[in-house]
Amino acid sequence: MPSLLCDTVTGGTMAELLARRDAASAADMVELRLDGVAGVDVAGALGGARRPAVVTCRPVWEGGRFDGREGDRRQLLVEALACGAEYVDVEWRAVREDTGLGGFGDLVRAHPSRVVVSVHDFEGALADLCGQARMMRATGAAVIKVAITAHRLSDTLPLVDVARAGDAVVIGMGDAGVPSRLLASRFGSRWTYAGAGVAPGQIPVSRMIEGFRFRRIGPSTALYGVAGDGALQSDVPERFNAAFTAAGVDAVCVPLCAADTRDLDAFKSAFGFAGVVGTRASDAAVARLVAAWTEQAR
Numbered sequence: 246m247p248s249l250l251c252d253t254v255t256g257g258t259m260a261e262l263l264a265r266r267d268a269a270s271a272a273d274m275v276e277l278r279l280d281g282v283a284g285v286d287v288a289g290a291l292g293g294a295r296r297p298a299v300v301t302c303r304p305v306w307e308g309g310r311f312d313g314r315e316g317d318r319r320q321l322l323v324e325a326l327a328c329g330a331e332y333v334d335v336e337w338r339a340v341r342e343d344t345g346l347g348g349f350g351d352l353v354r355a356h357p358s359r360v361v362v363s364v365h366d367f368e369g370a371l372a373d374l375c376g377q378a379r380m381m382r383a384t385g386a387a388v389i390k391v392a393i394t395a396h397r398l399s400d401t402l403p404l405v406d407v408a409r410a411g412d413a414v415v416i417g418m419g420d421a422g423v424p425s426r427l428l429a430s431r432f433g434s435r436w437t438y439a440g441a442g443v444a445p446g447q448i449p450v451s452r453m454i455e456g457f458r459f460r461r462i463g464p465s466t467a468l469y470g471v472a473g474d475g476a477l478q479s480d481v482p483e484r485f486n487a488a489f490t491a492a493g494v495d496a497v498c499v500p501l502c503a504a505d506t507r508d509l510d511a512f513k514s515a516f517g518f519a520g521v522v523g524t525r526a527s528d529a530a531v532a533r534l535v536a537a538w539t540e541q542a543r
Contacts, residue, residue: 272439277299303334308365319348335352374406397503411433416434458490468519471485481522
């Protein structure tokens, strides 16, 4: 099943939040980040929403901007459910450390089909991602979200196993994690997040769709990459993608911020890339590479 595209929006005021929410017309879903919004009005944030909404109020201790009381934060999510949010996002730590009635664990148990239990690893400390996913699934939540900081392309490969059950959103944060967002369908993620850099490695929705052919990537789409210094800043992948679109070729080219050759080879092999070119490759090197490609690649 193709991954959906969720546009993350936030703002310092309700007016900014609503303007950005309503501008998110190209996405399938919208994530309303309430943390950091002054004078937040949950009913107002959801009233008139044109896209299914995931309501998030991320605390400071999980990379967000909410620094108030946990009871107040929970109440915002309760209000969001009452006002019709399709999902609310609850941190695994909040559920795990819940010690009494009326906590985040009760919220999950009361609304299992509408809660996303999430974990965000900014330090690279989650060694057993599948084990982490099993514990999160044991809460009964309909969807789990596992976001890790990727220092290497290959750091994201275990996310494929996490997503295999079909109930997970998986993301590699940072430059090396960008392919996990662009190739979310190949990772098996329920949806992925785009936006104006609210989280590390996010790309605007318009660029995901138009520059990286997000909605056209299927199980048989041929994969190509641009690797090397400045791969993420290079316009070469998007130029390739424009050519694929013009020629009607079922292929996509993505930037690959590899740590080294071994890292690049592991990622290429895992996803069956048809070819990769360097950002600073010489004409001779490109010619040798293209000679080994398929006829479609040429």
